[in-house]
Amino acid sequence: MSFLSYLQGLSREKLSLKLYSCTGRDVEQALQHPEGSLESLLALLSPAAESYLEQMAQTSARLTRQRFGANIGMYLPLYLSNLCANECDYCGFSMSNRIKRKTLSLDELNAEMRVVKAMDYDSILLVSGEHETKVGIDYFSSVLPSVKSQFSYVAMEVQPLKEAEYSQLARLGLDAVMIYQETYNPQTYAQHHTRGNKQHFEYRLQTPERVARVGIDKIGLGVLLGLDDWRLDALLMGHHLAYLESNFWRSRYSVSLPRLRPCTGGISPKVELTDRGLVQLICAFRLFNHQLEISLSTRESAVLRDNLFGLGVTQLSAGSSTQPGGYLAPDTQLDQFEISDERTPTEVCAAMKVRGFNPVWKDWESAWV
């Protein structure tokens, strides 16, 4: 059964009712046996679990320390292009936004990579808008060998591709694919994605399965917190994660928990997720899945990020730019969204070390595979 069929078999109304009618007793039971139980995840994401946040945070910190030690993996997004043929009302790259558009040439990409390497990064996340014809498989195939020659671990966050295309990129050294569903509510999805291929909710939803079938090492899931009820979206992402892990156990999984940020022509969050809510989410996922990598981007403030070290987060970016060519020549007119933590990687790592954590720049060597 595909995840699409699985999701269609779930009742959003029933899940929502259960989420909002959970009691303290349900949460206490969930805390006894949280690992791998979707029932427990539901209770830990419920409003009733807010009163147990301290206990959840302590358990989450202990489990994270047990599995990941004091290590936090460092990665950096590198924007290849801000061309986009879609209209998403929360994103600065939407095609109707009158911003300067740019796609890096190979020379520009090499120059950009030199700046990133000088910051010590060895794990890179290639990002682009979604423009099938100008920034599609041919472009990705042409730049990937250069990127792979510079970085040990290469992830991509671009438009959903075909299975054969993922296979082609895997042969060129692609290690990970991040593909965020944004929301698991098809109606909300349709309201926010009004033009272009991204309107195809189902094709996007099936992407992690296409990625997993070609054996890519890591798959990242995510929802854009604020588009819809974050508790229900997070719960459905938990279902997606559990489905993928049980069907494609050879891949590793990560989740990203971005909150909606201001951007050119963008919208405000429909459903506000507070800092406490974000902490609850992180802890709920750690209790549910001890191996899961959880990443936190520079969308969050410096103070909050510093307080989240060790709580469940295992991957962090720092000194990020959200524009193509932005490391060599910053130009805010090209940005996808506003950055909140504007510290340099050195400053973030210093804050990490003060709290007893180690930044890890390289944790992967393809030659060993």
Ligand code: SF4
């Ligand atoms: S979210 Fe992605 S697909 Fe949508 S406008 Fe932004 S870059 Fe394009």
